[in-house]
Each structure stands twice: as structure tokens, then as C-alpha cells.
Amino acid sequence: MPSNRIELxxxxxxxxxxxxxxxxxxxxxxxxxxxxxxxxxxxFTSNQVVAAPIVVGRRNMAAxxxxxxxxxxNAGNANCATGPAGIAAAEQTCAEAARLFQCAPEEVFPSxxxxxxxxxxxxxxxxxxxxxxERLGNNHAAAEAFALAIMTTDTKMKTxxxxxxxxxxxxRIFGCCKGAGMIGPQLxxxxxxxxxxxxTDLQIEPAALRGLLRPVVEASFTSISVDGDTSTNDTVLxxxxxxxxxxxxxxxxSFQDEFCVELQRVCDTLAHAIIDDGEGVTHVVTLEVTGAPxxxxxxxxxxxxxxxxxxxxxxxxxxxNWGRILxxxxxxxxxxxxxxxxxxxxxxxxxERGARATDYDEAAVHERMxxxxxxxxxxxxxxxxxxxxxxxxxTVEYVHINADYST
Amino acid sequence: MPSNRIELxxxxxxxxxxxxxxxxxxxxxxxxxxxxxxxxxxxFTSNQVVAAPIVVGRRNMAAxxxxxxxxxxNAGNANCATGPAGIAAAEQTCAEAARLFQCAPEEVFPSxxxxxxxxxxxxxxxxxxxxxxERLGNNHAAAEAFALAIMTTDTKMKTxxxxxxxxxxxxRIFGCCKGAGMIGPQLxxxxxxxxxxxxTDLQIEPAALRGLLRPVVEASFTSISVDGDTSTNDTVLxxxxxxxxxxxxxxxxSFQDEFCVELQRVCDTLAHAIIDDGEGVTHVVTLEVTGAPxxxxxxxxxxxxxxxxxxxxxxxxxxxNWGRILxxxxxxxxxxxxxxxxxxxxxxxxxERGARATDYDEAAVHERMxxxxxxxxxxxxxxxxxxxxxxxxxTVEYVHINADYST
Numbered sequence: 103m104p105s106n107r108i109e110l111x112x113x114x115x116x117x118x119x120x121x122x123x124x125x126x127x128x129x130x131x132x133x134x135x136x137x138x139x140x141x142x143x144x145x146f147t148s149n150q151v152v153a154a155p156i157v158v159g160r161r162n163m164a165a166x167x168x169x170x171x172x173x174x175x176n177a178g179n180a181n182c183a184t185g186p187a188g189i190a191a192a193e194q195t196c197a198e199a200a201r202l203f204q205c206a207p208e209e210v211f212p213s214x215x216x217x218x219x220x221x222x223x224x225x226x227x228x229x230x231x232x233x234x235x236e237r238l239g240n241n242h243a244a245a246e247a248f249a250l251a252i253m254t255t256d257t258k259m260k261t262x263x264x265x266x267x268x269x270x271x272x273x274r275i276f277g278c279c280k281g282a283g284m285i286g287p288q289l290x291x292x293x294x295x296x297x298x299x300x301x302t303d304l305q306i307e308p309a310a311l312r313g314l315l316r317p318v319v320e321a322s323f324t325s326i327s328v329d330g331d332t333s334t335n336d337t338v339l340x341x342x343x344x345x346x347x348x349x350x351x352x353x354x355x356s357f358q359d360e361f362c363v364e365l366q367r368v369c370d371t372l373a374h375a376i377i378d379d380g381e382g383v384t385h386v387v388t389l390e391v392t393g394a395p396x397x398x399x400x401x402x403x404x405x406x407x408x409x410x411x412x413x414x415x416x417x418x419x420x421x422x423n424w425g426r427i428l429x430x431x432x433x434x435x436x437x438x439x440x441x442x443x444x445x446x447x448x449x450x451x452x453x454e455r456g457a458r459a460t461d462y463d464e465a466a467v468h469e470r471m472x473x474x475x476x477x478x479x480x481x482x483x484x485x486x487x488x489x490x491x492x493x494x495x496x497t498v499e500y501v502h503i504n505a506d507y508s509t
Numbered sequence: 510m511p512s513n514r515i516e517l518x519x520x521x522x523x524x525x526x527x528x529x530x531x532x533x534x535x536x537x538x539x540x541x542x543x544x545x546x547x548x549x550x551x552x553f554t555s556n557q558v559v560a561a562p563i564v565v566g567r568r569n570m571a572a573x574x575x576x577x578x579x580x581x582x583n584a585g586n587a588n589c590a591t592g593p594a595g596i597a598a599a600e601q602t603c604a605e606a607a608r609l610f611q612c613a614p615e616e617v618f619p620s621x622x623x624x625x626x627x628x629x630x631x632x633x634x635x636x637x638x639x640x641x642x643e644r645l646g647n648n649h650a651a652a653e654a655f656a657l658a659i660m661t662t663d664t665k666m667k668t669x670x671x672x673x674x675x676x677x678x679x680x681r682i683f684g685c686c687k688g689a690g691m692i693g694p695q696l697x698x699x700x701x702x703x704x705x706x707x708x709t710d711l712q713i714e715p716a717a718l719r720g721l722l723r724p725v726v727e728a729s730f731t732s733i734s735v736d737g738d739t740s741t742n743d744t745v746l747x748x749x750x751x752x753x754x755x756x757x758x759x760x761x762x763s764f765q766d767e768f769c770v771e772l773q774r775v776c777d778t779l780a781h782a783i784i785d786d787g788e789g790v791t792h793v794v795t796l797e798v799t800g801a802p803x804x805x806x807x808x809x810x811x812x813x814x815x816x817x818x819x820x821x822x823x824x825x826x827x828x829x830n831w832g833r834i835l836x837x838x839x840x841x842x843x844x845x846x847x848x849x850x851x852x853x854x855x856x857x858x859x860x861e862r863g864a865r866a867t868d869y870d871e872a873a874v875h876e877r878m879x880x881x882x883x884x885x886x887x888x889x890x891x892x893x894x895x896x897x898x899x900x901x902x903x904t905v906e907y908v909h910i911n912a913d914y915s916t
Contacts, residue, residue, distance in 0.1 A: 105760065111758055139771070148840070149836060149839040149840045150841075151838065151839030152839075152847075182832065182836075183847070183860065183863070183864060183865070185862060185863040185865075186863070186864075187864065188864070191779065216833020217831040218830075218833065218835065218836060219830075219860070219864075220865075225745075284819055284836070286840075325657065329818040329819060330818070330835070331837065331840070332839075332840035333819060333836060334835075334836050334839060384761075390770070409737075410738050411736040411815070411818070411907070411911070412691055412736060412738045412911055414911045415908050418758065418908065419912035419913060421912065424626060425741075426625070426738070428558050428590055428625065428626070429558055429625060429691070429741050430739075431557070431558065432556040432557040432559075432741060433556045433693070433738070433739035436557070437557060438557055440557070453590065455592060456593070457591055457592025457594065457626075458590070458591075458627075496818070497908060498821070498905045498909065498910075500818070501825065501904060503821065504818070505822045505825045506826060
């Protein structure tokens with residue numbers, strides 16, 4: 103991570119403190135504050151059950167016309183399924199932050215992650231806010247403190263950066279995220295317990311920012327899964343401070359394209375980091391589904407394979423049991439003719455013309471599958487639809503982590 | 510299992526031998542032969558990828574007008590994704606059995622279960638057929654030999670029986686099945702690697718028999734899952750020999766209803782046995798979903814919970830982490846208002862009015878969840894739709910079993 107080489111976007115400050123919400127006693131309150139109101143674009147979980155900060159965050163984004171002054175994140179408690187008291191806790195958080203940072207409550211963006219169904223000890227959060235405010239800084243130590251404090255079962259901090267030269271200035275991007283379990287994001291307009299925070303100093307209006315975010319998120323955070331469990335708290339927030347002085351509207355198309363490419367790269371890096379740090383993960387598998395009737399069908403097939411316990415357990419032991427991949431593709435509800443299907447693992451062809459490849463070499467496939475990262479390519483021979491989807495194996499360690507979560 | 514008290518249906522004989530297909534060396538070729546052509550009703554997997562015996566079985570059922578003389582089942586090899594050679598192997602099996610049992614090849618019903626993608630050693634199967642024919646018998650030892658030989662990762666034989674008095678005779682039902690992993694049946698008209706064989710000596714036409722089978726299967730075998738992986742080989746076959754002399758058409762409605770109740774009971778018993786013997790299972794969980802917009806929506810919610818790795822791992826340790834149940838219901842794609850939802854576990858209310866029940870007692874719930882079998886009731890408060898769905902926990906043992914399958 104080149105965090106000591108690329109400069110951070112201007113116009114933001116970050117901080118984190120220990121509010122006493124995580125049982126571990128680690129830092130659990132992260133705040134990000136914009137020097138002036140920042141343009142914001144957000145995508146929330148499409149789960150029918152959403153946490154209180156999602157309810158309040160949606161309302162604030164609407165009321166604040168897509169402008170955000172401060173982001174307040176607590177880890178260790180999801181503030182979900184906590185009823186009216188949970189809503190009140192999220193509102194109180196916004197009100198206290200608004201007072202501290204001299205903005206309107208609807209200009210505060212709240213987030214929570216952790217266990218579901220336990221009342222949020224909001225008084226601890228509020229009590230710790232002033233100390234967090236005192237530590238605010240526009241430097242890597244502060245940004246990384248933010249990235250560390252939002253972690254729950256994550257074992258690694260996840261950040262990514264980019265910088266582009268533009269006219270007489272430069273535009274910078276800093277992104278960070280958390281997530282290791284309950285990862286199967288399905289984000290809709292205004293979607294975690296994947297939390298993603300993206301900061302840039304580009305000068306851009308909220309509507310244009312929303313237009314940029316959606317395709318980037320579709321190709322990154324909504325094309326990954328650890329366990330396929332879509333969280334009640336998933337959130338991707340992109341803030342633009344404008345402090346670079348570089349105006350999106352005034353930029354040549356080539357630079358606009360470069361910005362999108364860099365934003366995509368930052369998001370791809372973060373999405374990969376989530377899977378690589380997935381609970382109990384020992385293998386990161388890229389599924390390349392092609393030849394589907396359309397792109398949506400390709401994604402259904404990819405998800406069917408990505409969420410198959412039989413595929414995932416076979417991957418954990420580098421077992422070339424490709425019949426399970428074929429079976430999972432077959433129950434995705436997508437029509438295809440098995441005689442037209444080809445499957446390859448780590449570049450080795452294993453299935454074609456309705457049967458095992460004629461020169462199938464199980465030992466060679468087993469060797470490829472011992473790599474931590476490899477690709478499984480499935481061509482359905484049924485159209486032009488395609489999808490790249492990032493997932494992982496299911497291990498004994500995953501079961502241990504999740505069988506001991508709250509007890 | 511009252512196998513020594515209830516008589517077997519007349520008009521069938523069963524046998525099993527060791528053909529050398531299972532690596533374990535156990536009996537792996539099971540045959541059932543009707544004294545005269547039996548009426549048949551069948552449901553096959555709805556997977557797009559189906560095994561060769563499914564292709565041939567479908568064709569035979571159509572050509573043979575729903576009449577079956579002999580059922581030939583091998584375990585240890587699924588004969589799936591085996592190309593034209595696999596089809597030829599299934600056809601050769603039917604041809605050899607037809608010669609032996611003096612019927613047409615399309616009156617033979619072939620089934621296979623085991624690993625996908627490995628050529629079936631059909632010559633071993635064919636060589637063992639005469640020895641199996643010699644052992645045929647209408648007795649519990651023979652029927653149970655059949656039930657044992659079809660097993661793969663199963664640890665227990667699964668059989669169920671029923672008998673009803675009717676007029677001057679009686680009608681009997683014998684059922685057996687196999688299945689422990691790759692269990693997420695979605696059966697369509699003419700569906701396994703769940704294999705279910707049901708035998709009755711009722712006298713009934715194939716069309717009427719098909720009408721009986723479908724609702725019974727919907728409430729039993731398509732309302733269960735171990736891992737949600739829908740197999741390429743799932744099959745439910747119901748044969749009626751007519752040897753009781755009791756004609757369906759001539760029966761009073763009350764007896765017809767009793768027959769359906771008994772058939773349902775036999776199927777429910779077998780379906781429960783599959784989950785109870787599911788790979789690595791330590792808890793059998795009944796999901797009672799009510800208050801859904803319609804029955805199909807209730808089933809989507811049930812399946813979403815049943816297939817959630819986070820729910821399943823929590824159940825394995827009797828962890829009352831009910832937030833995961835709520836989250837899984839929330840991403841099923843069914844609209845509801847979380848404030849209207851109630852959730853109870855083992856009869857203890859845990860969630861209502863959008864938050865934890867006021868007298869929530871975690872220790873009490875934990876105690877209930879230590880039972881091997883209990884019920885989770887979810888009422889969505891959004892309609893009259895309902896579903897009962899049987900599933901199980903996800904344990905370290907499941908991962909071990911499936912990470913070591915073919916290597």
C-alpha cells in the first residue's frame with residue numbers, strides 16, 4: 103500500500119478514538135470531517151431490514167441535498183433491529199456531531215457495524231466525540247486511524263489511493279473499507295456490513311457524483327461475496343470536497359475517463375481486499391462467466407457457484423471436483439445446453455462437449471488450485487452475457503469464527 | 510422404524526449386490542422389480558445439468574407410457590457430465606435389465622448417485638446384474654438391502670412404511686431414500702442427489718398417480734435442504750403394482766384421503782431422515798414462516814434463512830444470534846415491514862415491534878437451541894402466505910466431509 107507516497111485528498115480531516123463499544127477495547131469511533139460541505143453520493147444495502155443509521159442516513163441525504171459535513175462511524179454494534187431507540191440513538195449522534203462541527207444534523211452521515219439486535223450505547227459514543235474532534239488531521243496517520251477503527255472481524259486495514267495531474271492542480275482519491283463476513287452486497291441507490299468510504303478533492307455536483315459511483319460499485323463491491331449474506335448495514339459513501347479546485351464540468355473527456363478508471367481501480371483494490379481478508383479465507387477465486395444469455399444471467403450463474411457450499415469447500419482443499427461447479431451453474435435458473443459448456447480452472451481446460459476434457463489432468467488442476475488466487479472460467483455457449491465475480495473458499499475457520507460470534 | 514411390523518407392498522421384489530463401483534467396496538447396485546408392469550409417477554431435478562440416467566429415464570417414462578418393470582440404481586458414480594458415453598452406459602444398463610427381466614428397455618428405470626464427471630464403469634454394473642436378479646425377494650431383508658445399497662455419504666438407512674385397511678384387502682406403502690449432501694431439491698414434473706423410491710400395491714393409473722405425487726413431494730422433499738445445492742440427479746419415483754387388488758377409482762373419498770395422508774407421512778418421515786442424517790448435522794431446524802405475501806414468498810424467505818451460512822453456523826453452537834435470521838429474511842427479495850415482524854426460537858419470543866423482545870432471555874433461548882431439534886418461527890405480518898421448511902446447521906464436520914470428497 104503506497105500510503106506514504108500518494109498525497110491525501112485536500113479538504114478532509116480524519117480521526118479515531120476508543121469509545122468503549124468494541125468488546126476488545128480497540129478504537130471503535132471513526133470520524134471524517136470536511137472543511138466545507140462536501141458533495142456526496144451514497145449507495146445503501148437493498149436488504150428489507152436496515153439498521154437505524156441507514157434509515158437516518160437516507161433521510162439526511164435527502165434533506166441535506168446530497169451534501170455532507172461529517173461522517174460518524176462506530177464499530178462493535180450495528181444499531182440494527184433496535185427499534186425506535188436505535189433511531190433515536192442515530193439521531194442523537196447526528197445532533198451532537200452537528201453541534202461540534204457547526205453544521206445541520208442532516209449534514210452528518212452516521213454508520214454502524216457490529217452485532218445486530220443489541221442496543222447501541224450511544225452515551226459512550228457521544229461522550230467520545232469531542233476527543234475525536236481534537237485529534238482530526240489531514241495526514242496518513244489520521245486517515246489510517248479512521249480505517250482501523252471501522253474494522254470488526256477484519257484482520258487487515260483496507261485502504262487504496264490514487265492521484266491524477268489535471269491542469270495546474272491534481273485530483274486525489276483516498277478510499278478505505280471494512281468487511282470480512284456477512285459479505286454479499288446488493289447495493290441500490292442510496293445500500294454493508296461492508297462499509298466503504300471514498301474521499302476525493304474533485305469539485306463536482308452531487309448528481310454528477312452519483313452518476314459516477316453507480317457503475318463503479320456495480321463492477322466492484324456488488325460483484326463480490328464471502329458468504330452471500332447481504333448485510334443490513336452495507337454502505338458505500340463517496341465524498342468530494344472540491345478542495346483541489348479542479349472542476350469536473352470544465353475537464354476534458356480524457357481526464358474524466360481517467361478519473362473513472364482511477365476510482366474503479368481504488369474500488370477494485372478495496373473489493374479484493376475484502377475477499378482476501380474474508381473470514382477464514384485461504385483461496386481467492388475469480389469467476390469469469392461468459393456466454394450467458396445476458397449480463398444479469400451471467401451474474402446469477404456466478405453467484406450460484408460463489409454461494410455453493412460444495413464448490414466452496416472443494417476449493418478449500420484444492421479439490422478439482424469440477425462437477426460441483428457445473429451443478430451449481432445448472433441450478434442458477436439460467437437456460438443453457440451442457441454440451442456447449444466449457445470450464446477451465448487456473449487456465450487448464452477441465453470440461454467440454456458435455457464431458458471431462460479428453461486430456462484432463464487432475465494433478466495439474468490440483469496444483470493450480472493450491473495457489474491462493476486463481477480463476478475459474480465458465481463459458482455457457484448461450485450468448486454474449488458476461489460477469490467477473492470475486493469470491494472465496496469456505497473453511498473450518500469460517501465456521502469457527504461464526505459459531506463463536508456473540509456467545 | 511417399524512419394519513418388522515408392517516407388511517411390504519405386494520407385487521415387488523428387491524435385491525442388492527456389490528458391483529465394485531463404490532470405492533468402499535460396499536453394496537452399490539440396487540434393483541427393484543415389479544411382478545407385472547407397475548404404474549409409475551416420477552419427479553426429476555430441475556437442474557439444467559442432468560445426469561445421463563435422468564435423460565434416459567425421462568425418455569423411457571415417455572416411451573413406456575408411465576409403466577415400469579424394473580428399477581436399476583447404482584451408487585458411487587453419478588454418471589453425470591459424462592457425455593455421449595454416459596448416455597450409452599445408461600442405455601446399456603436398461604437393455605441388459607430388459608433382457609434379464611423380459612421387458613422392453615423403456616420399461617426399465619435407471620438411477621445413479623455419486624461423484625460427477627467420472628465415467629461410469631458400466632461393465633461392472635452389467636456383470637453384477639444376474640447375481641442381483643438371483644437374490645430378489647419380497648421381504649424386509651431384501652427391501653433393506655436395496656435401501657442400504659443406494660447410500661453414499663449417508664450414515665443411516667432411510668425407510669418408512671404404512672398400511673391401510675380397505676374393503677376386503679389392505680394397501681401398503683414402502684419408501685426408502687438416500688441423501689445427505691448436495692441436498693436442496695427443486696423437483697419438477699418428470700427431479701436428486703436425493704433418490705427416493707416409493708412402492709405401493711394400490712391399483713391406479715399413471716396419470717392419477719402423478720396427480721397424487723406432486724403435492725406430497727412439494728410439502729416434503731422440496732421443502733428441505735442441507736446445503737441448498739440442487740443436485741443433477743434428484744429423483745422421486747413412485748411405483749404402484751396393483752397387487753393389492755384395491756382399485757383407486759372404486760375407493761370412497763375418505764379412503765383416498767387416508768392414502769394421501771399416509772403417503773405424505775411416509776414422505777415426511779423420509780425427508781426428515783435426510784436432514785437428520787445430513788452431512789455433519791448436529792441440529793435439525795424447522796422453519797415456520799407465516800404472514801408472507803403468499804406461499805411462494807414464504808418459501809423464498811425460508812430458503813434464504815436455510816441457506817445463510819451465518820444462520821447455519823450460529824445454530825451449530827446454539828448461538829441465539831437472531832439478528833442473522835432477520836438479515837437473511839430481509840435479503841430474500843420479499844417486501845415486509847420489520848416493525849410488523851415477530852421471531853421466536855424454540856417457542857421463546859426474541860423479536861417484536863422492530864426490536865429485541867422486552868423480556869428477551871438469551872440464556873433461555875440458548876438452552877432451547879441446545880436441543881437437536883427445534884423450531885424457528887418467523888411471522889412477517891405481511892399476508893397469509895406460509896411455509897414449513899426443514900433444514901440444519903453448518904458444522905466443521907460438513908466442511909471436512911466435503912473438502913475431502915474426491916481427493
